[in-house]
Amino acid sequence: MASPDPARLSLNTATIREQWGLAQAIDGCARHGIRGIAPWRDQLAAMGVKEAVRAINAHGLTVTGLCRGGFFTAKDWQDDNRRAIEEAHALGAQCLVLGVGGLPAGSKDLEGARNEVNDGIAAILPEARQAGVPLAIEPLHPMQAAERACINTLEQALDLCDALGDGIGVAVDVYHVWWDPKLAQQIARAGKKRLLAYHICNWLVPTRDLLNDRGMMGDGVIDLPAIRGLVEGAGYKGFHEVEIFSRLDWWRRDPDEVLSICKDRHARMT
Ligand code: ZN
Numbered sequence: 483m484a485s486p487d488p489a490r491l492s493l494n495t496a497t498i499r500e501q502w503g504l505a506q507a508i509d510g511c512a513r514h515g516i517r518g519i520a521p522w523r524d525q526l527a528a529m530g531v532k533e534a535v536r537a538i539n540a541h542g543l544t545v546t547g548l549c550r551g552g553f554f555t556a557k558d559w560q561d562d563n564r565r566a567i568e569e570a571h572a573l574g575a576q577c578l579v580l581g582v583g584g585l586p587a588g589s590k591d592l593e594g595a596r597n598e599v600n601d602g603i604a605a606i607l608p609e610a611r612q613a614g615v616p617l618a619i620e621p622l623h624p625m626q627a628a629e630r631a632c633i634n635t636l637e638q639a640l641d642l643c644d645a646l647g648d649g650i651g652v653a654v655d656v657y658h659v660w661w662d663p664k665l666a667q668q669i670a671r672a673g674k675k676r677l678l679a680y681h682i683c684n685w686l687v688p689t690r691d692l693l694n695d696r697g698m699m700g701d702g703v704i705d706l707p708a709i710r711g712l713v714e715g716a717g718y719k720g721f722h723e724v725e726i727f728s729r730l731d732w733w734r735r736d737p738d739e740v741l742s743i744c745k746d747r748h749a750r751m752t
Contacts, residue, residue, distance in 0.1 A: 492518025494725035500733035512541040552580035554602025577618035618678040620653040636668035655681035674717030694729040700751030
């Protein structure tokens with residue numbers, strides 16, 4: 483496996499969100515020679531879309547995804563997704579990442595929630611296509627089925643893509659899919675057309691917090707070179723987006739140190 487191209491590294495701003503706002507993250511990427519960035523919408527709103535577009539363009543950064551749309555089982559999903567598509571369009575984002583939402587409060591109807599998600603995506607897809615914003619379904623680890631996403635495998639996500647047609651694909655986040663016995667098969671099935679984003683970090687043993695204890699590349703049990711081999715073997719040529727939620731470690735560090743380590747680990751351990 484050849485080393486990854488350093489120019490393919492992207493920073494998902496969640497990785498340093500406790501330390502930096504979006505303006506600082508953009509400057510940080512420029513300073514460290516990181517060519518891609520994936521902002522979150524709360525930070526985008528705080529900075530202002532216009533100003534963010536200006537700063538991102540001034541540094542020539544590629545927006546590898548906007549996080550996120552989705553949550554189709556929430557009440558205001560339609561307006562919120564419309565705004566998310568507009569923002570992704572303004573940023574020239576390579577995709578709008580969809581965290582599709584889990585069970586509505588009090589519900590035990592998982593199949594019903596999945597049907598709502600299907601209908602919700604079908605409803606916003608025409609607008610996304612018109613805006614030139616590909617939608618990336620991100621299957622989340624099944625431990626998050628109730629609270630965040632009732633689409634939990636690549637196979638489920640790709641079945642949905644096949645039913646919906648063009649303008650939609652998947653975000654492959656190693657943290658969510660590394661355990662899947664069908665991982666290789668489904669990445670091959672996705673192919674270049676459906677592989678819209680590739681998110682990297684690692685799975686720590688033990689994991690101390692199910693949401694916010696992701697590891698740095700090289701620190702956990704996920705075979706990152708093997709998974710990169712699968713996505714690149716399937717034709718993916720996009721960025722490798724570092725996305726680390728880490729209340730106990732990386733959110734407590736100097737963000738310039740975090741970015742330096744991301745670069746080093748990306749080059750050597752992915
Ligand atoms: Zn992700």
